[in-house]
Amino acid sequence: MAVVSSVLDLIGETPIVDVSQLSPNPRVRLFAKLENQNPAGSVKDRIALAMVEAAERSGELTPGSIVIEPSSGNTGIALAMICRTRGYHLKVVLPESVTVERRQALEAFGAEVILSPGAEGSNGAVRRAQLLSDEHPEWVFLYQYGNEANPTAHLTGTGPEILRDVPDITHFVAGLGTSGTLMGVGSYLAEHKPEVKVLAVEPPSGEHVEGLRNLDDGYVPPVFEKWGGFELLDGKRIVRPLESIEWTRRLAAETGIFAGPSTGATLAGAIKVAAREDEAVIVFVVCDGGWKYLSTGLYSGDLDAAAETLDEVIYF
C-alpha cells in the first residue's frame, strides 16, 4: 500500500469479497462490495467528497464557509471528516431517533449537531434543513437528495469498480436512501451491461413515522426522479428489522464482515434473488460497519428484543 498525503485519498477503490458460502444455491455466487472500508466508515464518503469538490469548483464553497446538511448519519459523518480536513464549518440536521454513536461520531469530527424530532423521521430533518437554508442563504446547502454529484460519484466510481472486478455480474442489490448508489451504479450498468438486474432494498421506515400531517409530506428524492429510477430499477422490496438483524449476524458469523443493519437488509434482498434464480452472480453493497449500532444490542442476545429496538431507530 502506498503512503498517501490525506485520508481523503483513501476514499473509493473498495475491495470486493466472495461470500458465496451464504448462498442458498451453489450455482448462485454472492459478492460483497466493502464500502465500510472507506475512511469515515461508509459508502457516503464517496458522495460527500464529490459534493464538496463540486461546490469548491463552482466557487460556492470558499475557505471558512458554513455547510448545512440533513442526514440520518452516514452522509453527515463523511461530510464532517471532509469539512474538518478542508476548513469548513458543518451543521448536520440529525433526527433524534438515530443511534448515539452516530451523534458521537459527528462530534468527534467537530460537526455541529442540530436535532430534529424523532417522530418526523428523516423527512423532518430534510424539511428542517431546507428551512434553515432558506433563512441563511449564505450557508452552503449540499442537499444530497438532489445533488447531481451524488449519483455521479457512483456512475464514475462505484459502478466501474464493480464491473471491472466482477465482469460476470448478473444482479446488483443495494439499499435505497437518497437513491444515489442505485441510480449511479444502475446507470453505469445500464450503459455497459444492460442485462444486469438492479434491485433496491429499503426498511419499513414509514411505518411508525407519526409527525407527517398526511402522506403528501412523504418524500421521493429528486435524484431518483431525475435519473429515471422507475425505469432503472427492476424491483424494490422492504426488508423488516428482524430479517435484517438475522442476516447482519450471519454475515459477521460466517464471513467475518461486521456490518450495520442496512447491510443485513441488503443481503436479505440478495438472498431472495439467489433463492429464485437458477444461476446468478450477485453483487451487494456493504454500506457501513457495525460499530455505530452496538448500542442497539443487535449483534447478540434476544432477536425479537433487538428487532423491537431497531424498529425505533433510523438506520438507512
Place this chain on the structure above:
Amino acid sequence: MSTVSVRIPTVLRAATSGESLVTASGETVGAVLDTLVATYPGLAPNLLDEDGGLRKFVNVYVNDEDIRFMGKLESPVTEGDEVAILPAVAGG
C-alpha cells in the same frame, strides 16, 4: 375474491379507528384498495389521486415487493397475501 391483510402505517390509522392490520378483498391491488376505501372512506384522499392512480408519496407492497415495479395497481393478489401501505421516506 381473495382476502388479504393490509398493514396501515401510523400516520393513516386515524382513518381505521386505530387499527394497524385490517382485511380487504379483491383480485388485484387496485380492487383491494377500492374495497379498503369503501370500508374506511377516510383513507381515500391519502391513497388515490383524482384520476384513481396511486398518489406519488404512497408506496404499496404485496408481500414486501413494491407494486410500482410489478404491475402497479393491476398487480394480482392471492388469498392470504399481505399488502402494506407506507409513506415514502428518505434515507441518507
